[in-house]
Amino acid sequence: MSVLGLPAGPRLPRVVQTALFMRSRHRVAPRWRAKYGPVFTLRLALGRTVVVLTRPEDIRAVFAGAPAVFHAGEGNDILAPVMGENSLLILDEDAHLRSRKRLMPAFNGAALRGYSEMMGRLAADAAERLPVGRAFAIHGPMNRVTLEIILRVVFGMADGERLARLRPRIAKVTDVGPIQIFGWTYPRLQRVPPWRTMQDNLAAADALLYAEIAERRGQELADREDVLSRLLSADPDTPDAQLRDDMMTLLLAGHETTATALAWAFHELARHEDVQARARRAADDGDEEYLQAVAKEAMRLRPVIYSVARKLTEPTEVAGRLLPAGTIVTPSIGLVQADPDHHDTPADFRPERFIGASPESGTWIPFGGGVRRCIGAGFSLQEAAAVLREVLTRYTITPGGPREDARSRNITLVPERGARVILTRR
Secondary structure (H helix, E strand, O other), X not given: OOEEOOOOOOOOOHHHHHHHHHHHHHHXXXXXXXXXXXXXXXXXXXXXXXXXXXXXXXXXXXXOOOOOOEEHHHHOHHHHHHHOOOOOOOOOHHHHHHHHHHHHHHHOHHHHHHHHHHHHHHXXXXXXXXXXXXXXXXXXXXXXXXXXXXXXXHHOOOOOHHHHHHHHHHHHHHOOOHHHHHHHHOHXXXXXXXXXXXXXXXXXXXXXXXXXXXXXXXXXXXXXXXXXXXXXXXXXXXXXXXXXHHHHHHHHXXXXXXXXXXXXXXXXXXXXXXXXXXXXXXXXXXXXXXXXXXXXXXXXXXXXXXXOOEEEOOOEEEXXXXXXXXXXXXXXXXXXXXXXOOOOOOOOOOHHHHOOOOOOOOOOOOOOOHHHOOOOHHHHHHHHHHHHXXXXXXXEEEEOOOOOOEEEEOOEEEEOOOOEEEEEEO
């Protein structure tokens, strides 16, 4: 029998809970779990009631739930002002399935194999430009190389003025903190700085994206393999606004998360000589399984996205409770991946967890799950392995400062000082 009503949770004012969740969720969520149990309620801004889930069985039930009941798009609605109303992340039900079906061919196995050479070349170029013999924050170069890969693969953009102008615009779109995100939620703030500046930058990025789309429509696309050309070839009548939202979603979701995972991977490799030694051998031998395991373990230990969201469209039983319509249920990536009941010695960095075995379903979920699982998961892991290979075949890595905690940057958690490391030529 299900229990009526919401589970217990902190009783702080909504504005305080919102500030804590946006700025320090990775610090306060473990405390709330210890105090209130594996299922607890948060009350956030704009009347959002959030039930946090940390048990694999509850997480699996949500991911397997009916898409008409568990709306991920509505759960992600804070992203709509940037991603666009047509974004795969914002759509639900049939509209989401149609959009996913349209995009999936660009990320299947054959497509990924086609991107491999370009990924390797761009990763090698980036690795050669890294500073040697001095401490530096590697998160910045990782952001640049993953952005370059996604721009080339998704847009097929050639060097030129438009690409040069777009790079810093996209970087500024992603480089926002919790305060700026309030501007996404409260449109009136967009009329005044710093939110107006953020909106002006987004408008300038949009203008460049629309110009690229318009130019591509006039080109011969038969021999082009980039995502934009694939979409236009499959359906030339796709509206520009839809293509813009597709491209912005792939750009923003497809580069910063992988870049941050890579920064955390190098941060940990610098502090675990035995793991780094094995990873170097894997890089030398072309052992992509182990290199991907390094990336997967970084994503487990240092989750870039701390939780995912589903908004209930009707009263629904979740985790043994009958929750009202409008409740947002959030499988907690950070809490379940740090749970010793599911990962032995969870504070240790051990890529071997992912060699020859897979974690229990619902316990490793950096890409979400169910019909909403990230379509770029394979792309991200292949890209991470390519960058790890090119860096590790050239350098040994040592810490460039003390161990770093995470800080909030937009909806992601990034190394507080950029993951400072020192590279030495092998």
